[in-house]
Amino acid sequence: MPKVLIVEDDDSMATALRDGFQYEGYAVALARDGAAGLKMAGDERPDVVILDVMLPRMSGLDVCRQLRKEGSSVPIIMLTARGQEIDKVLGLKLGADDYITKPFGFLELMARVEAVLRRGTIRRAALESYRFGDLELDFKKGEARKSGKPLDLSPREMRLLEYFIEHRGEIVAREALLDAVWGYDTTPMTRTVDMHVAKLRKKIEDPGALEPRYLVTIHRMGYKFTG
Secondary structure, three states: OOOOEOOOOHHHHHHHHHHHHHHHEEEEEEEEHHHHHHHHHHHHHHOOOEEEOOOOOOOOHHHHHHHHHHHOOOOOEEEEEEOOOOHHHHHHOOOEEEEEOOOOOOHHHHHHHHHHEEEEHHHHHOEEEEEEEEEEEOOOEEEEEEEEEOOOOOHHHHHHHHHHHHHHOOOOOOHHHHHHHHHHOOOOOOOOHHHHHHHHHHHOOOOOOOOOOOEEEEEOOEEEOOO
C-alpha cells in the first residue's frame, strides 16, 4: 500500500484529499503546517508528498528546499493558487516533481501522483545501470561505454549523469546539481556546473550535432536530460 503525506492547512481541502486517497487505497499521513510536514516526511517515509505552497510556520517552498538539501528524493507535488506563477517556477527549481493549480479535480491529482510514482520506480531501477543512445553506463562498477568502446568518464561526470538520469525529463537547476554532486550547502558561482556539463556533452553527445540531444539547456532555469 503506497503512502501519501498531505501537507495542507485548509481543513476542507485536507479532509477531501485524505478521504480521496484513502478511498483509492493509499495510507495517508496528514500535516497541517510546514514544520510538521518536514518532520513527518522524515518520520513517516511516504512514497509521495502533496505539499501546499502557502503554509503556516514554514512555507511549502522551504519544506521542499530542506527535503532536497537533506538528500530526500521523495516525489513532491506542489499545490499552488491561481496566479502564483513565480511559486510554480521556484518550486520546480527547488526540486519539486510537479505542481497543480487550485482549484483542481481529484482525478487529475491522482493522475499526477501515479505518474511521479512510476518515474520513481524507473529511477530506482536505473541506479545500477542505464542505456541511452549508443552509451552504456554501469554505476556499480563506475564504467561507461560508447558504441561498445570504453568511455573515459570521471567519478564526478558519472555522478552528474546518474543525477540527470534519476531526474530524467525534469528541469534540474544548477543549484540542485551543486548540492547533489558537489555537496555545496551554499551557492557559489554556478559556472562550475556549466563547465562540467559542457565537458560531459563533448563525451556523450553525437559528434557534429548542432544542438545537444541529451543534455538540453533550459534558459535561465537549468538543464533537462532527455535520454
